[in-house]
Amino acid sequence: MLLRIFVFSLASCCAWAQGKDGPQPRVVDPGGASTAPSDAVALFDGRDLSHWTTTNGGPARCTVEAGAMACKTGSGDIVSKEKFKAAQIHIEFSIPDMPDQHGQLRGNSGVFLQGRYEVQVLDSFRNPTYANGSCAALYGQYAPLVNASRSPGQWQSYDIVFHPPACDASGAVIRKGTLTILHNGVLAQDHVEIQHATPGDGGGGVCEAGPIRLQDHSGFPGAPVTVMRFRNIWIRPLD
Ligand code: MG
Secondary structure (H helix, E strand, C coil): CHHHHHHHHHHHHHHHHHHHCCCCCCCCCCCECCECCCCCEEEECCCCCCCEEECCCCECCCEEECCEEEEECCCCCEEECCCECCEEEEEEEECCCCCCCCHHHCCEEEEEECCCEEEEEECCCCCCCCHHHCCCCECCCECCCCCCCCCCCCEEEEEEEEECCEECCCCCEEECCEEEEEECCEEEEEEEECCCCCCCCCCCCCCCCECCEECCCCCCCCCCCCEEEEEEEEEEECC
């Protein structure tokens, strides 16, 4: 009797498992601390700015120093040549120490997804400002869950999972986009629904693939001199 129960259980188990099985997951070399996964598209690997332009298509005016790109106030926003929709994005940044400035005037940049939605980059280490304008905020929409900022001058990271709004064949949005962010490995945005494009966005269509755009937070009177540094930028398109 026990044997029959055992055989029946084994058969049920394996039939169930086989019914649930599918193709094997694709193998990806996960890379390491400073190398991208094997299926990622490298947008900046420390060598050159060949994947970046200004917003009007000219050569990016940042410089490459010690494996990082350095973007100074006035050099303008830069955009990736590659465009994407849903993607996993990794980017590292170092914000300068600007003790004489406060709030939004300290080291300030932004990672625009699809050219439209700004994930704020700001020195938020002991630098209070409005919550949904602090580091790892979806600017103007969602404050981060926690403030996981490192002190200025240290390297920090974003790991982002981005799904743009879904559109039907007529170009109407039928589902809002979503965003998840790990800031320095700590969950800062948990699958939030994107409400609208960030004012001042690059103007790309909501249903179109778009670039990553890195913000030059200047162009207003009294803009402080800021040198933002970025490195190890890669994306894994999820479409
Ligand atoms: Mg910004």
